[in-house]
Amino acid sequence: MLRRSQLFVPGNNERMIRKAALELRPDSVIIDLEDAVPVDEKETARKLIRELLPQLDWDGKELCVRVNDPRTPFFYADIDTVYRIDPVKCIVIPKAEFDLGFVYKATGREIEPLIETAKGLLRIEDVVRSEGVTAVSYGIADFALSVGGSLKAYEPNQVIKTFVVSAARAYGIDPIDRVYFDIKNLEGFRMDCMEAKSLGFVGKQVIHPSQVLVANDVFSPSEEEVNWARRIVEAYEKAVRDGRGAINLDGQLVDYVHYKLAKRVLEFVRQSG
């Protein structure tokens, strides 16, 4: 599963939802029921997605829904809606601060938590190792609010990024970089993507069609990465046939984490044909 770009779409905007499904090429689409939907429209949005999402052709895209914070009553009606929508593959949970495995058990859907509070940072390991979690992202505006600080002061913060990437990789899940709000500035966005990639993020949450292409481009693996991946996959699958879960390839330990990294690279190649 590639997650180079995850496009947020307001859950009450039918036009954009159709566009995301039918015209755009993000790896994931995240239908938002939280901040992008005003309180008065939450119920309308739930009805809309319940009917609309199963009708559209998602064409290999990972379909996700961002529900409201479990500490609000909205969350419960959201889950009661989402688990009935067949094509939804993943539930994005904001302000994650604790073990979310129960949502996975109840819905059978993968979980992508968002770290965006002080306690979420302190508890990130509990969050990412929840059963069913396959990716994690974070939010800087909400984080700054939660500590009473300013967005500008926390944007360059290395502590949060280092912990999000480390916790994700320690548990074999995908770290996804946060939203870049300035949709006019594509050059700034590209640089943000490149920095994120160098830190180990596998993709970026995006909010506008124009950001999709840039993210897909930056986070696609290079030829060198592809060759590395081929060797890893070959060696590891041979090892597994020999009953081994970890091998030494040219003096480097190669285990399931590397295998998953490599498989994602090759899946990309296959998909983009």
Added chain:
Amino acid sequence: MLRRSQLFVPGNNERMIRKAALELRPDSVIIDLEDAVPVDEKETARKLIRELLPQLDWDGKELCVRVNDPRTPFFYADIDTVYRIDPVKCIVIPKAEFDLGFVYKATGREIEPLIETAKGLLRIEDVVRSEGVTAVSYGIADFALSVGGSLKAYEPNQVIKTFVVSAARAYGIDPIDRVYFDIKNLEGFRMDCMEAKSLGFVGKQVIHPSQVLVANDVFSPSEEEVNWARRIVEAYEKAVRDGRGAINLDGQLVDYVHYKLAKRVLEFVRQSG
């Protein structure tokens, strides 16, 4: 709040619900949406309680609803129903295994978790210290199932009881003893109550009107306990006026835990006064 008896009533049984509210005298009533309600009747039960509960006069009884396990989809529709029912004071959550503070935040209702799985026993401290938890009980049949053992082998188990009481008291919440299934055997029930009281439980979950009176009787404080309580309350409130949170009464540390124990005793006297 006294919790000498907590009467379970099936959530789809209007007659029993009315009886529990209007004719019986348990300290708490727990409307059940979980095991006592077949899958096909869950939605009927939700509708029934949404309409019926606000109409009845609960007359000082603590009204609780037991929802389904958070690892089933039923839970979400349950919470979406319960948080709208004004007189509900407390949500009983079965198979509790993790921090449940989010339910308290979302609903504003107190939480009473049930320890009834292997992991619940291992994680009991996380469960009872969740924000909003005010009582805890446990279930032996479900526990035995969760470990693949038999009810008979686990009924006398001291480990579970010791941990339920200790975890509850360590965090200043009420330990409530489990259901006694043999409704014909009131003498056995009374002895079960007395053993529970000697271990520190403050009351018992019950399933039949005849058990209510016995539980209320056994778990009511004796005169000696009442005198002790009067001294504690007096001394502690004086201490608080002097800006102290813990005092030494006749060489014994007296703090907020003791104060709460004592206040419950006196509240009983006042109510039954």
Added chain:
Amino acid sequence: MLRRSQLFVPGNNERMIRKAALELRPDSVIIDLEDAVPVDEKETARKLIRELLPQLDWDGKELCVRVNDPRTPFFYADIDTVYRIDPVKCIVIPKAEFDLGFVYKATGREIEPLIETAKGLLRIEDVVRSEGVTAVSYGIADFALSVGGSLKAYEPNQVIKTFVVSAARAYGIDPIDRVYFDIKNLEGFRMDCMEAKSLGFVGKQVIHPSQVLVANDVFSPSEEEVNWARRIVEAYEKAVRDGRGAINLDGQLVDYVHYKLAKRVLEFVRQSG
């Protein structure tokens, strides 16, 4: 994988090893390199098993090797031997007190830890949730030694049993009851098996051929258990086809833990034809 009986065989006793493989019917055979092999014969035993084990027909039995305590140098030569022996499926690690996942990574073999020290009891959760662990047992003689107490005082101890079973079941692995040393007393042994089964243990470690048959008998599922298992498996597999990881069967939550319990029951039926 059934584990009703796990027969210990001294690693330096070729005759018994052959007998265990070819004549006896334990579900698992545990070749011992630890307490049953004197220090002077450790190296001889390693050589013997390296050559002998691959030649024998294990006929569906789970072949395990108990290595020495990781806190002795013997452990390293043991592992260096065992990971090269193809038919070995599982490594039994005595005096387990910490995360043993590294042994699984290095060898590709499943791990069965033994809880038999004071610290092992306190750290049991770390031990059983190690990657690659599929069963856990315990030892009472070593435990008593580790706390400076007597075997007799600890044999009936419910704390250890409750924690071994609970930790195992909380993480979906098999709890196996400990060795019964009095090989002459088969009636006592049978009662010990029955008590163990009622607590949720799935089988017993045994030390003599005569104990194998009794254990296999007691720990085999009854007809009622078989019917229960059929329903669980059917319902759960249907649920999984519908994309759900947990279902409500007659008002009871059924999830992967129950499915694994049920599958083991049916596997038994299939094997025993």
Added chain:
Amino acid sequence: MLRRSQLFVPGNNERMIRKAALELRPDSVIIDLEDAVPVDEKETARKLIRELLPQLDWDGKELCVRVNDPRTPFFYADIDTVYRIDPVKCIVIPKAEFDLGFVYKATGREIEPLIETAKGLLRIEDVVRSEGVTAVSYGIADFALSVGGSLKAYEPNQVIKTFVVSAARAYGIDPIDRVYFDIKNLEGFRMDCMEAKSLGFVGKQVIHPSQVLVANDVFSPSEEEVNWARRIVEAYEKAVRDGRGAINLDGQLVDYVHYKLAKRVLEFVRQSG
């Protein structure tokens, strides 16, 4: 309680103590018994403050005493003195590394721990969630010493600041920025205050009268913040009347943390009214 400025005053300097109480306007005064008082004068300082502090008019200022490290014998005589001094509201505990709730229980005074050692950083969550803790600050000189590094290398360190602010906010207590030693450089001090505010600190520890005014100014809320606070308080108090602990205000979760932030803002307005 505003804590924009917390003025340290040596505990053996009567003139400065009087000045701090009667002439200066810090939000808190911290009488120091630790580093500012030489060993030979500890006892003199204890006697002085025992007599002097109750005589002065503190006029709404939060009166705190910094005691010595609990790992020195001085600490015990300090506490034995301080708990008898009525107007003392808060005890500042240096080199905090573990749960300090026992000091709160013993004295009935709030606790402000200082994070200033390597272990304190690793254990910060245990420290800030101690019962009775209402604010937390940190020290960079002592931290650098504790790791064998230099002050200059650790002054810009983002890890320490991020964890102090996050731990404080995760548990709803006040993060206070550290001392700025260069008392001549008021412009540098102002910039330090502004950076601290942007990171979420609510105030600063200060050591000289001239720093008080600057800190009070920078950490006072702006008009925009005041309006935000009015809306939060109004909405949250209405929610509480409706029995809810968390609400959605314009699509944002508002809970007790925000309410406390907002209340502090309004308290400021009222006081300076």
Added chain:
Amino acid sequence: MLRRSQLFVPGNNERMIRKAALELRPDSVIIDLEDAVPVDEKETARKLIRELLPQLDWDGKELCVRVNDPRTPFFYADIDTVYRIDPVKCIVIPKAEFDLGFVYKATGREIEPLIETAKGLLRIEDVVRSEGVTAVSYGIADFALSVGGSLKAYEPNQVIKTFVVSAARAYGIDPIDRVYFDIKNLEGFRMDCMEAKSLGFVGKQVIHPSQVLVANDVFSPSEEEVNWARRIVEAYEKAVRDGRGAINLDGQLVDYVHYKLAKRVLEFVRQSG
């Protein structure tokens, strides 16, 4: 250091203190400043022990002082007194629930915590692994009070005993059994000692001269134990000379824990000549 008997002596009773030092033969004497000393006599008791204890000849006995609970103000004056009394070797801390290493650092005296509350049971590992702890005991009356239960119900409780012994042994410190209150019943006391020994306790807290002799007798090692100890010490010291911290003696791991057990046995032999 043998700790077969630890005799409590009220801290305000000069006659008994002298008797304990000069006439009786307990391995440890614990001067009590807590429950045995009324509030009004605490200060008198402190003065008495400050003067008296250094004058007496303790003759190889371990001199301990039980201070008041750290959650009362008495504790601080107690420590301020005790750290100045040279012959005091150990501080007994009641109602222990958290890391007590700071008391060791401040006083240089060994620590013996008492587990006697619900939270103390849950946190026992934090308590016993505190720096400076060398023994641990527990109290059943206070424990029963802390959970609101009765003494009679908790006296036979195996959970508490198992955890006290296990936690102590896991960290290489001495588990000491609790007080037996019925001073008239020496036969019952002897049986209590024997049960305690079989569980691994090394001695007993006692309250009357008549109990001292019985405890010393029961907890003295037998000849067989002495022989075992001689072999362990010899083998381990040889191992240490060879640079090894753990050895295999007749197929059993022998490490520092066993060495300390063995040394205590031999020290007894040496002392008792």
Added chain:
Amino acid sequence: MLRRSQLFVPGNNERMIRKAALELRPDSVIIDLEDAVPVDEKETARKLIRELLPQLDWDGKELCVRVNDPRTPFFYADIDTVYRIDPVKCIVIPKAEFDLGFVYKATGREIEPLIETAKGLLRIEDVVRSEGVTAVSYGIADFALSVGGSLKAYEPNQVIKTFVVSAARAYGIDPIDRVYFDIKNLEGFRMDCMEAKSLGFVGKQVIHPSQVLVANDVFSPSEEEVNWARRIVEAYEKAVRDGRGAINLDGQLVDYVHYKLAKRVLEFVRQSG
């Protein structure tokens, strides 16, 4: 023990090993069996060091061996070799992520773990407080690989450095800075050493003879440091004679951590004296 420079030497390079022992002056020599030795030469290297290391005169240098990752089978044969080589004082364990005390118990050798994976960063406290650990270092290339990021992005990362130094100092062990790969650039290397020293590292891992001298120079204590050390040692040893483990020297707490820092300084003076 000084650890200003720790020189890596490939375990299969006899010439370099001889040179390191006989001609060069690093404080430690680390014979590498991991990355510097190709898979095909592992066994050759083990044989070489088994024979060669005992023959050479290490002349006060700390002799270490870096074994392979415990999650590879190489590790077991490595340990089986190393524990038999007398002059080896320390085992360096790469990709450390869990409690490594068992290796110390088995071998009697000190442990120096390397933090170089995402999980290693999250678990650093478990790693450094393992029994037998006396120093810790880290690797940035492996860390970047483990998170899927680039070396360049992680080289300046402050989070990793802050945690390595803090965890080391919190447990009283030596933090050693990582390898600087550009062996031609001695000026850059010197600056790297100076930054490391200012952060509290006591030395540096090096890979070439030319780096040894620079590291020894930068990490040697200055005269001022020497004077400070003399006072600490004198005061602390006097305190210990008085039965105290922590003292107040000029108002600063001085305990075992400072004593060890100071002793290292003086040991240097003595050696180079």
